Amino acid sequence: MKTIVVVGNGMVGYKFCEKFVAQANKDSYQLVVFGEEPRVAYDRVHLSEYFEDGDAERLSLAPKTWYSDHGIQLHIDERVTEINRNAKTIGTSKGTQYAYDTLVMATGSAPFVPPIRGVEKKGVFVYRTIEDLEETLIYAEKIKGGKAAILGGGLLGLEAAKAVMDMGLEPHVVEFAPKLMPRQLDTRSSKVLQGKLESMGINIHLSKATNQILGNGCITGMEFGEDDILDVDMLVVSAGIRPRDELGKSCGLEMGTRGGIVVNNQMRTSDPHILAIGEVALYNQMIYGLVAPGYEMAQVAVDQIIGETGTRMAAEIDMSTKLKLIGVDVASFGTPFMPAERGHSIIFENKTESLYKRINVTHDGKKLLGGILVGDASDYNMLLQLYQNEMPLPENPEDLILGSRAGGASAFGSAMDLPDTAVVCSCEAVTKGAICCSVLEDGNESVKAVSKATKATTGCGGCKPMVVDLVTESLKSLGKTVKVQLCEHFEYSRQELFDIVKLKGIDDYDKLLDLVGKGHGCEVCKPAVAAIFASIYNETANRQPAIQDTNDRYLANIQRNGTYSVVPRVAGGEITPKQLMAMGRIAQKYDLYTKITGGQRIDMFGAQLHELPLIWEELIAEGFETGQAYGKSLRTVKSCVGSTWCRYGMDESVSFAVEIEHRYKGIRSPHKFKGGVSGCIRECAEARCKDFGFIAVEGGWNVYVAGNGGANPKHAELLAEKVDKETAIKYIDRYIMYYIKTAQPLTRTAAWLEKLEGGITYLQNVVINDSLGIAAELDAEMQALVDSYKCEWKEAIETPEIRARYAHFVNSDETDDSIEFVSLREQKMPKEWA
Amino acid sequence: MNTQEPMEKIAVKTWFKAAPAEKFPKNAGACIKYKDQQIAVFNFARENKWYACQNLCPHKMEMVLSRGMIGEENGEPKVACPLHKNTFSLKTGESLTGACDAITTFPVKVEDGFVWVGFTD
Numbered sequence: 001m002k003t004i005v006v007v008g009n010g011m012v013g014y015k016f017c018e019k020f021v022a023q024a025n026k027d028s029y030q031l032v033v034f035g036e037e038p039r040v041a042y043d044r045v046h047l048s049e050y051f052e053d054g055d056a057e058r059l060s061l062a063p064k065t066w067y068s069d070h071g072i073q074l075h076i077d078e079r080v081t082e083i084n085r086n087a088k089t090i091g092t093s094k095g096t097q098y099a100y101d102t103l104v105m106a107t108g109s110a111p112f113v114p115p116i117r118g119v120e121k122k123g124v125f126v127y128r129t130i131e132d133l134e135e136t137l138i139y140a141e142k143i144k145g146g147k148a149a150i151l152g153g154g155l156l157g158l159e160a161a162k163a164v165m166d167m168g169l170e171p172h173v174v175e176f177a178p179k180l181m182p183r184q185l186d187t188r189s190s191k192v193l194q195g196k197l198e199s200m201g202i203n204i205h206l207s208k209a210t211n212q213i214l215g216n217g218c219i220t221g222m223e224f225g226e227d228d229i230l231d232v233d234m235l236v237v238s239a240g241i242r243p244r245d246e247l248g249k250s251c252g253l254e255m256g257t258r259g260g261i262v263v264n265n266q267m268r269t270s271d272p273h274i275l276a277i278g279e280v281a282l283y284n285q286m287i288y289g290l291v292a293p294g295y296e297m298a299q300v301a302v303d304q305i306i307g308e309t310g311t312r313m314a315a316e317i318d319m320s321t322k323l324k325l326i327g328v329d330v331a332s333f334g335t336p337f338m339p340a341e342r343g344h345s346i347i348f349e350n351k352t353e354s355l356y357k358r359i360n361v362t363h364d365g366k367k368l369l370g371g372i373l374v375g376d377a378s379d380y381n382m383l384l385q386l387y388q389n390e391m392p393l394p395e396n397p398e399d400l401i402l403g404s405r406a407g408g409a410s411a412f413g414s415a416m417d418l419p420d421t422a423v424v425c426s427c428e429a430v431t432k433g434a435i436c437c438s439v440l441e442d443g444n445e446s447v448k449a450v451s452k453a454t455k456a457t458t459g460c461g462g463c464k465p466m467v468v469d470l471v472t473e474s475l476k477s478l479g480k481t482v483k484v485q486l487c488e489h490f491e492y493s494r495q496e497l498f499d500i501v502k503l504k505g506i507d508d509y510d511k512l513l514d515l516v517g518k519g520h521g522c523e524v525c526k527p528a529v530a531a532i533f534a535s536i537y538n539e540t541a542n543r544q545p546a547i548q549d550t551n552d553r554y555l556a557n558i559q560r561n562g563t564y565s566v567v568p569r570v571a572g573g574e575i576t577p578k579q580l581m582a583m584g585r586i587a588q589k590y591d592l593y594t595k596i597t598g599g600q601r602i603d604m605f606g607a608q609l610h611e612l613p614l615i616w617e618e619l620i621a622e623g624f625e626t627g628q629a630y631g632k633s634l635r636t637v638k639s640c641v642g643s644t645w646c647r648y649g650m651d652e653s654v655s656f657a658v659e660i661e662h663r664y665k666g667i668r669s670p671h672k673f674k675g676g677v678s679g680c681i682r683e684c685a686e687a688r689c690k691d692f693g694f695i696a697v698e699g700g701w702n703v704y705v706a707g708n709g710g711a712n713p714k715h716a717e718l719l720a721e722k723v724d725k726e727t728a729i730k731y732i733d734r735y736i737m738y739y740i741k742t743a744q745p746l747t748r749t750a751a752w753l754e755k756l757e758g759g760i761t762y763l764q765n766v767v768i769n770d771s772l773g774i775a776a777e778l779d780a781e782m783q784a785l786v787d788s789y790k791c792e793w794k795e796a797i798e799t800p801e802i803r804a805r806y807a808h809f810v811n812s813d814e815t816d817d818s819i820e821f822v823s824l825r826e827q828k829m830p831k832e833w834a
Numbered sequence: 835m836n837t838q839e840p841m842e843k844i845a846v847k848t849w850f851k852a853a854p855a856e857k858f859p860k861n862a863g864a865c866i867k868y869k870d871q872q873i874a875v876f877n878f879a880r881e882n883k884w885y886a887c888q889n890l891c892p893h894k895m896e897m898v899l900s901r902g903m904i905g906e907e908n909g910e911p912k913v914a915c916p917l918h919k920n921t922f923s924l925k926t927g928e929s930l931t932g933a934c935d936a937i938t939t940f941p942v943k944v945e946d947g948f949v950w951v952g953f954t955d
């Protein structure tokens with residue numbers, strides 16, 4: 001048995017392990033891995049997501065047990081400190097020695113911190129590891145509301161800028177070059193991006209050379225030149241990377257003049273027993289700061305070690321990139337800027353929309369050489385393919401960025417037109433051929449199965465839309481209809497299941513499963529079916545509790561510490577002083593944390609399971625009813641004060657909001673839905689960010705549909721103009737009912753309308769012109785839902801069997817003593833997660 | 835401490851008489867107290883099978899698993915944590931979504947209308 005020692009358990013080191021155990025010869029080798037970080041390899045590319053939930057584990061590439069399950073000896077929190085090439089051993093920070101037959105260096109890189117005076121001050125951070133982020137977060141908390149600079153306006157710097165903004169700091173990007181992302185963007189696109197970022201609240205300072213970091217102990221500012229000072233409370237340095245090549249240097253491997261362990265196209269260093277991969281390896285005189293080339297290196301190294309010496313690293317490495325997370329699309333591929341003698345550029349710029357698109361084509365207009373996209377990178381995947389595969393371009397290459405103006409077909413054709421060798425998933429190097437083959441020959445019939453078999457989409461996920469297309473088209477070519485299947489237990493889409501339930505009159509989950517499903521169900525199909533029952537029979541969540549999502553099962557939102565929140569309905573945000581006092585009294589009695597929500601009502605947090613019926617009993621006695629904050633159902637209808645008080649109001653928006661909220665309350669749907677009513681076009685109720693919205697105008701109401709805040713904000717589209725209230729309600733009745741019947745589970749109206757063929761025009765035809773002849777049916781179904789509303793909390797407290805569900809233990813009256821609170825501004829909050 | 839042998843191999847020392855079977859919701863979970871431990875017990879009524887595991891979700895260390903939805907994946911019975919939907923096999927305790935430590939499972943039997951949970955202490 002031979003021993004392979006891997007130094008570094010980062011992204012590429014992990015990928016090496018994964019590829020190694022996936023091949024046949026694995027049993028003739030023992031893998032021993034050393035990682036200096038205190039945790040197993042994680043997804044550094046998605047590091048910024050750590051800010052979203054502070055959940056480091058979610059970023060793990062594989063749990064610790066994965067290594068032992070595959071016979072890999074993993075030593076984390078243990079740095080390799082020396083290499084003895086003669087003895088073929090390494091020594092570690094824990095003082096132990098290990099012998100190797102082959103050594104794989106995967107030590108990655110470290111952020112480059114320029115030697116600026118004062119850079120050692122407190123409040124200066126880098127951005128590479130989870131620990132870096134933790135420290136940054138703690139500091140950010142201390143300087144809350146302060147200013148933070150990011151040194152470096154490259155890919156990573158901009159990502160860091162967004163992150164510090166999300167921490168509640170005022171971000172300032174300081175770049176030495178006269179443009180942003182100097183390696184990827186030209187001056188014009190940089191300007192467009194700059195405008196967009198500034199409008200988002202990110203300040204940009206270009207052409208700034210930092211002379212020194214000011215401050216006495218802690219950073220207080222940056223000085224660029226005489227009298228040119230930027231006051232900041234924190235600095236994140238993102239000025240490039242340096243390979244972690246110190247071990248290579250000390251053991252005498254051949255190094256690049258500016259660092260990096262030199263490797264050939266077999267990933268071999270100057271010592272035949274040592275290979276180097278990832279960001280420590282200098283290949284083609286370059287350190288590639290991207291995962292995709294690192295993953296390719298991992299594959300080459302594995303093949304070399306097991307004797308498949310034919311595998312080589314590609315001669316040219318693609319550096320195309322797409323910026324993620326920042327809230328504005330930016331991508332560049334191929335040769336982004338190009339001397340005029342090689343070809344010409346087609347540029348489209350629209351400053352008002354912050355849009356810039358540039359493609360570089362050969363003089364004959366036949367081949368794509370590269371390009372830049374800012375503001376809208378939805379065509380990035382297709383353009384990248386055209387470029388990488390040197391595919392012929394449409395007759396008018398400008399169609400690629402302007403869209404085909406002749407109407408109809410897209411300028412790109414379909415993903416199926418790509419050659420089989422086209423690399424669709426660049427993280428895992430999966431080709432179009434491999435994806436189609438996985439469907440056509442290996443019988444994988446869903447995107448999930450294909451990604452499991454080929455690993456496509458499992459990296460950054462950017463290729464997912466294309467993989468979906470390829471799988472769908474391949475299935476079609478087999479004559480199979482492509483099913484959007486709910487889960488392994490139901491081979492139907494939600495819409496099909498909706499029709500089946502309705503047609504057969506089934507109202508019981510087990511019956512439905514026996515009749516048209518298989519197995520015993522799961523957490524995906526149960527709540528989806530529950531929502532269908534609710535939409536058809538308007539039954540409350542109380543009847544079949546076991547198939548409800550946890551929040552519905554207990555009619556309350558579960559919180560981070562297992563307690564619940566209580567949200568009574570406050571229709572339209574209108575509340576009487578008496579009700580306010582009642583709510584205050586009850587919240588005080590049960591020691592609940594109270595907060596005004598973004599939906600214009602009051603949320604009371606921190607109720608234990610057994611307290612819920614007691615609290616609701618008191619609320620209901622005061623005339624409140626459930627606000628369904630837990631359901632996939634109507635949440636709130638936000639209102640502005642309207643003509644009742646406002647000097648600009650065109651109509652009574654509060655009255656309308658109250659009426660419509662009571663109309664749709666309790667109705668369950670594929671996802672939650674929200675409304676808004678504004679008294680005039682100043683739009684204080686943000687009705688155009690809602691699933692449905694009304695805005696009072698001269699002569700009636702404008703009716704909007706399919707807006708969304710949240711993760712993918714989208715302004716609502718105009719369904720009808722200047723209609724009276726009754727007509728407005730009728731249209732929204734039909735629209736919601738049609739959405740309920742046809743949307744996939746957990747799809748908000750905005751995403752649903754985007755997918756609906758024909759879009760808003762089609763919807764107008766269905767809802768206004770009754771093009772499908774179903775308007776009367778939709779009207780009747782909606783009216784039936786409206787008429788059968790009942791408050792499910794009232795039902796719960798009045799029914800002893802339901803009330804009995806609210807006990808922490810079934811064999812004891814004791815309550816959960818593991819819950820701990822800490823105090824916060826005269827209220828309480830859950831204790832931090834360990 | 836967290837992983838364990840498949841259930842059959844466990845040497846049960848104490849069978850704890852938890853509660854009458856009808857007190858447990860069908861096709862869902864409930865929590866029982868044994869000494870100072872919280873144990874989640876699941877009644878897979880469709881198949882007439884019972885499972886038990888720690889109530890503590892190893893992801894964020896909260897006492898919530900009994901309130902999760904249960905189901906099955908390729909025949910493997912599982913529970914989905916109500917907080918972030920990580921799923922765990924109720925046979926082996928293994929994390930099926932892959933990102934968490936395994937949970938401890940316990941054998942369950944129903945006799946004389948009572949649910950009994952087996953412990954090794």
Ligand code: SRM
Pocket residue numbers: 557558559565566567595596597598599600601602603629635636638672674689690707708709710711712748
């Ligand atoms: C309490 C509240 C935040 C606050 O303190 O203000 C809140 C809290 C939660 N929101 Fe929200 N959202 C709240 C207003 C909003 C708003 C603002 C609004 O409604 O005007 C939005 C953006 C508007 C929109 O939905 O289009 C919003 C967009 C989301 C989203 C993203 C939805 C999307 O389509 O991207 C989620 C996640 C989801 O639903 O899947 C979410 C989910 C959640 C959940 C349910 C997460 C969870 O599962 O635990 C939070 C728990 C609420 C609880 O325990 O009561 N919340 N959430 C607000 C309650 C409003 C209410 O009175 O019911």
Ligand SMILES: Cc1cc2nc3c(=O)[nH]c(=O)nc-3n(C[C@H](O)[C@H](O)[C@H](O)COP(=O)(O)OP(=O)(O)OC[C@H]3O[C@@H](n4cnc5c(N)ncnc54)[C@H](O)[C@@H]3O)c2cc1C
Pocket residue numbers: 007008009010011012013014034035036037044045046047048078079080081106107108109127128129156159244247277278279280288289290291292294324
């Ligand atoms: C915030 C951020 C965003 C990014 N976004 C993208 C992106 O969108 N797309 C993209 O392609 N790339 C992106 N990257 C780059 C990507 O993360 C790297 O290319 C990738 O992590 C390189 O993998 P690696 O294994 O070579 O190095 P690393 O992941 O850094 O792993 C090296 C590991 O080796 C350890 N180590 C070092 N020396 C020793 C020693 N002597 N003994 C033991 N262990 C040691 C280190 O502690 C580290 O854990 C991003 C990076 C960051 C920081």
Ligand code: SF4
Pocket residue numbers: none
């Ligand atoms: S309340 Fe909404 S935005 Fe705030 S943390 Fe929860 S889900 Fe996220």
Ligand code: FES
Pocket residue numbers: 891892893894895896915916917918919920
């Ligand atoms: S606490 Fe259980 S999955 Fe997060």
